[in-house]
Amino acid sequence: MSNRPGQSHQLRVGDRPLIKYSLIGITLLLTILLLVVPLISIFQQALVEGVGHYFASLLEGDTLHAIGLTLFVALLTVPINLVFGVMLAWSVTRFEFPGRKLLMTLMDIPFAVSPVVAGLLYLLLYGNNGWIGSWLYDQDIQLMFAWPGIVMVTVFVTCPFVARELIPLMQQQGREDEEAAVILGASGWQLFRRVTLPNIKWALIYGVILTNARAVGEFGAVSVVSGNIRGETNTLPLHVQLQYEDYQAAAAFASASLLALIALITLLFKAYIEWHQEKLMRNESDQEKQVAK
Amino acid sequence: MATHLSVAQARPKHKRVLPGLGLSLGTSLLFISLIMLLPMTGLIMQSVDMGWDEYWYVITNERVVASYKVTLWAAFFASIFNGLFGLLLAWVLVRYEFPGRRVLDALVDLPFALPTAVAGITLATLYSQNGWYGDLLASLGIKVAYTPVGIILAMAFTSIPFVVRTVQPVLEELSPEEEEAGMTLGASDWAVFRRVIFPALWPALMTGIALSFTRSLGEFGAVIFIAGNMPYVSEITSLMIFVSLQEFDFPAASAIASVVLMASLVLLFAINVWQARYLRRLHGR
Numbered sequence: 001m002s003n004r005p006g007q008s009h010q011l012r013v014g015d016r017p018l019i020k021y022s023l024i025g026i027t028l029l030l031t032i033l034l035l036v037v038p039l040i041s042i043f044q045q046a047l048v049e050g051v052g053h054y055f056a057s058l059l060e061g062d063t064l065h066a067i068g069l070t071l072f073v074a075l076l077t078v079p080i081n082l083v084f085g086v087m088l089a090w091s092v093t094r095f096e097f098p099g100r101k102l103l104m105t106l107m108d109i110p111f112a113v114s115p116v117v118a119g120l121l122y123l124l125l126y127g128n129n130g131w132i133g134s135w136l137y138d139q140d141i142q143l144m145f146a147w148p149g150i151v152m153v154t155v156f157v158t159c160p161f162v163a164r165e166l167i168p169l170m171q172q173q174g175r176e177d178e179e180a181a182v183i184l185g186a187s188g189w190q191l192f193r194r195v196t197l198p199n200i201k202w203a204l205i206y207g208v209i210l211t212n213a214r215a216v217g218e219f220g221a222v223s224v225v226s227g228n229i230r231g232e233t234n235t236l237p238l239h240v241q242l243q244y245e246d247y248q249a250a251a252a253f254a255s256a257s258l259l260a261l262i263a264l265i266t267l268l269f270k271a272y273i274e275w276h277q278e279k280l281m282r283n284e285s286d287q288e289k290q291v292a293k
Numbered sequence: 294m295a296t297h298l299s300v301a302q303a304r305p306k307h308k309r310v311l312p313g314l315g316l317s318l319g320t321s322l323l324f325i326s327l328i329m330l331l332p333m334t335g336l337i338m339q340s341v342d343m344g345w346d347e348y349w350y351v352i353t354n355e356r357v358v359a360s361y362k363v364t365l366w367a368a369f370f371a372s373i374f375n376g377l378f379g380l381l382l383a384w385v386l387v388r389y390e391f392p393g394r395r396v397l398d399a400l401v402d403l404p405f406a407l408p409t410a411v412a413g414i415t416l417a418t419l420y421s422q423n424g425w426y427g428d429l430l431a432s433l434g435i436k437v438a439y440t441p442v443g444i445i446l447a448m449a450f451t452s453i454p455f456v457v458r459t460v461q462p463v464l465e466e467l468s469p470e471e472e473e474a475g476m477t478l479g480a481s482d483w484a485v486f487r488r489v490i491f492p493a494l495w496p497a498l499m500t501g502i503a504l505s506f507t508r509s510l511g512e513f514g515a516v517i518f519i520a521g522n523m524p525y526v527s528e529i530t531s532l533m534i535f536v537s538l539q540e541f542d543f544p545a546a547s548a549i550a551s552v553v554l555m556a557s558l559v560l561l562f563a564i565n566v567w568q569a570r571y572l573r574r575l576h577g578r
Contacts, residue, residue, distance in 0.1 A: 010477070023381065031397060037425070039407075084320065087316070087317040088321040115531075117550045191311075259407070268399070
């Protein structure tokens, strides 16, 4: 935070008022045009046919089912990726082993792979023609074009988020606290619950919120494996597409507004966590100053 | 990757007191194998089954090649735009204090939090003839929706945060001495930026642009609504896979997907190697 203006009296690049205010102005203008207006237009379009129509389209049977399915998928996905994220972050930040860097690169695969390709990978393996899928078919188990398939691809697409939030933080915090706890005789579970968890709590919560936001909103991968059966395997983002292509724009935007609301809550939460952590850091440095006196 | 491994091994051996290596590493490896690596076997088998001639025929089909070009060019322009806009955003967020800075900082992540399908229908509606922007642009004779420009726009929207979030931390840690020296000696802002600040930023900037490019190559939900999806003109490669699947042409879908997958894996590994290298230089290891 040493770069905050006001702490240094010397002039730095871009501190002259003309440059400063034109850069801020251009940035705000572009952000309003590119981000704020689209966000507002979602809600405007949703309410274009009136509040009554808005709630009526949300309470329609297929929409309610899509909402339910989406929440169900997120409810299964988030805990799976929470456990995986913590395990992965623990192994790569607390130990040195050959292939550690490779493991961290592999973890990023879902970020790099197109969601349509991700969906296809699962369809080829677990679909009726796949080498696992054909065996499952003989056992009368259908994963693709049903909710298990949707959960599987959603887990794939969202699995890096928790680990991605935890790894930089855990690397920065180091392992001294935990090593001290072990030497003092803490068991593995005590160590995690009493020492590690309090330190990573906020990053973990943010990772979960982000995983949830992406799980709720995944489109490309889910659209490949879902089969788009209305009222059965239609998640909310797929339902948005269906309504939009049915020329029910207001209804599509009503469904979309729910997803946008989840996105907004995610952003608010992140802003809150950052504000909270800055306050903690300020308190700590105040205490240090008092001790110094 | 070999260089990184040797660096890791060369570090002083740390006495291992922490528990859970077996459990955490075992779970992670099992998960990655089951969730990421195993599904790739299906694609490989499907592609091998096809035989080389048919595979080559599918991936060099005229319409598919046109989609590669559309996707690559659109992703290129989108990531260049994000390089400039992202650098500007990061600069303004780090260097200046102004009312609404916190809100701006939070808003940057909107494209990551907003489902791509929602972004897609929103942009398509805004830029269509009756939309707020489309109306305005039409009077200037510019058409965005249902053209390749619309694809660039959708790709740029979904990948805005990458450059901001890679450049921001580097900008925050930049020490002011050299910069202030330059300013004291009377060099112009632009000269100091170009000579002192930009050289420190550009590895992070390139990483951000590369991440934005990779993401744009794979973007689907945001693009298909605004693209109009006209063969040879505004079809992206992800859509070609999707169309083949809807025609139950699994071999064709797999062949095209294998090209996309290889391109994204190569990009991912290149970015990681590059990032590790410049991080090492940064920390003087």
